[in-house]
Amino acid sequence: MTAIYKRELRSYFTSMIGCIFAAFLIVIGGIYFMVYNLNSGYPFFSYSLSGVIFMLLFSVPVLSMKSFAEERKNKTDQLLLTSPVPLFQIILGKYLAMTTVFAVPCFIYCLFPIIIKFQGNAHLLVDYSSILAFFLLGCVYIAIGMFLSSLTESPVIAAVSTCGALFLLYMLDNLLNYIPTSAISGLIVILVVLTIISAIVFQMTKNPVIAGSMEGIGFITAITIYLMKKTLFENLVPNILEHFVLTDVFYNFAQNYIFDLGGLLFYLSIIVLFIFLTIQTFQKRRWS
Amino acid sequence: MIEVKNLVKKYGSRTALDHLSFTLKENQIYGFLGPNGAGKSTTMNILTGYIGADSGEVLIHGHNILEEPEDAKKSIGYLPEIPPLYPEMTVWEYLSFAAELKHIPKKQRTKEIQKVCSLLKIEDISHRLIRNLSKGYKQRTGLASAVLGFPEIIILDEPTVGLDPKQIIEIRQFIRTLAKEHTVILSSHILAEVQEICDYILIISNGALAASGTPGHLEELAHGKESIELTIKADRSKILSVLKNISNLHRITWKHESEDSCDILIDTSTDVQRVCENISLAFAHQGIPITHLSISKTTLEDVFLELTKTVPQPKKGVKKHDRNL
DSSP, X not given: OHHHXXXXXXXXXXXXXXXXXXXXXXXXXXXXXXXXXXXXXXSOHXXXXXXXXXXXXXXXXXXXXXXXXXXXXXXXXXXXHTSSSOHHHHHHHHHHHHHHHHHHHHHHHTHHHHHHHHHSXXXXXXXXXXXXXXXXXXXXXXXXXXXXXXXXXXXXXXXXHHHHHHHHHHHHHHHGGGSOOSHHHHHHHHHHHHHHHHHHHHHHHOOHHHHHHHHHHHHHHHHHHHHHOGGGGTTHHHHHHHTTOTHHHHHHXXXXXXXXXXXXXXXXXXXXXXXXXXXXXXXXXXXX | XXXXXXXXXXXXXXXXXXXXXXXXXXXXXXXXXXXXXXXXXXXXXXXXXXSOOSEEEEEETTEETTTSHHHHHHTEEEEOSSOOOOTTSBHHHHHHHHXXXXXXXXXXXXXXXXXXXXXXXXXXXXXXXXXXXXXXXXXXXXXXXXXXXXXXXXXXXXXXXXXXXXXXXXXXXXXXXHTTTSEEEEEESOHHHHHHHOSEEEEEETTEEEEEXXXXXXXXXXXXXXXXXXXXXXXXXXXHHHHTTOSSOOEEEXXXXXXXXXXXXXXXXXXXXXXXXXXXXHHHHTTOOEEEEEEEOOXXXXXXXXXXXXXXXXXXXXXXXXXXX
């Protein structure tokens, strides 16, 4: 794992992508810092960080796009996958390299609260825990980007799809207002999701009995619950999607001054989920 | 050492490997021979655990490549069709990376890398970026990383493609020196190459093993016979009446015949020289001139072409028909 980690890290900094990524985030963070904290005199650096998050949507795809897509394009994945290194170590090595590159601007951000401190009042605890949340949020974005990169052979497609996915997640909070809240729409969404899952199960197992019975049982249960207790389905979709609003955890730290431990664990579990999914895409390619 | 059982691999509806099975022993050079698209690279990719087969299994030293990948992969060095090189690294950096991936202990790393560099004559370029290397040097760098640490099994997918003749000779010599202590598997669609280097040839056609054996054995396999080509100044009935008295003739094929001259092909299995003598003497006795006499051996090329024949095309069918007229 260390071999892959070291190679990736060196590659990010010799191919400039890592340097440009880090420099871009530092400059953007610096501009927000200058405007909000230095000029306007607002004592919380965490507020400036909220602005930088938007820039992550465009810069993370640049970092993550080549992680696996380029390896596949150049066939260098053959070297990694035929070497006696377990698959999860290969993926973890690459992932940690990316997070290390991302850690560089986060370390620089750690200087900003100290500068505020020199000028007067500073809220170091809030600022540093916000930087931690910011770092983990970035790591979640990187994990999503890495997963999407492992699905394709083209770094450009990986970058564009990551950018789209991250943008959707970022805007999710606002989009929730446009989602219908009635009970019947909740039921319809549940049934559609159920059908999609059954179709995937059928695709994987090629067994019409399992997929069919899953679909049937799910359909009947959903409709019975709907008939018996309609209120359960009200607001169902927005309520579920609300949990995927990733930025909420960060805002708890940055704007509500809450140390949201549960939120950090939520970030970590999403990271683990996407690393797991990346491993699965490789396993699938090797077994099917 | 390497056991391959009933490999099946499908790409969509196309069957790349169709129940391929073979067993390979130690310290030999094996050649996978087959036309493009026969399934050589697919087989190698499955052998090295890069892709999985739809069914069947691969055992390396008794370790299943999918169930115990680390144990199995430890004893394999692989050079894929396109060397898996990172253009932004120098040769030395790349080889150190490969050495670390192969779990070569830190203390031996420098020594091992120096060893392969000197074997493949890439010491002078070891500090250059791979991006700037010529095709030949890239191939050598790939080969160096496959050989690094000297694993017991070295798998090379078309190692000499795109090299100049001098480099081809050097690489071939290198492969031959490897075989003293390693099992080498190489693939090629160039017959002469396989014939020259390999101890044992596996001919793969349409995803299945069409034939296997030593180069000599395969040549015999084709017909097991040698044939004599003759041009005789006489008509068919006269020739037949002379040949009637000669023993050990298996089959006579009339290639071309006219009033005063016939081209024929005679198959025989025993002592071709003797049969030739008998034939020439018999015709001389009758006062019939033989204007051409030659012994033709079935070459490996004939075997190869015959075994890897795909669905007979109409053109080929006509040709065959002509021959048997």
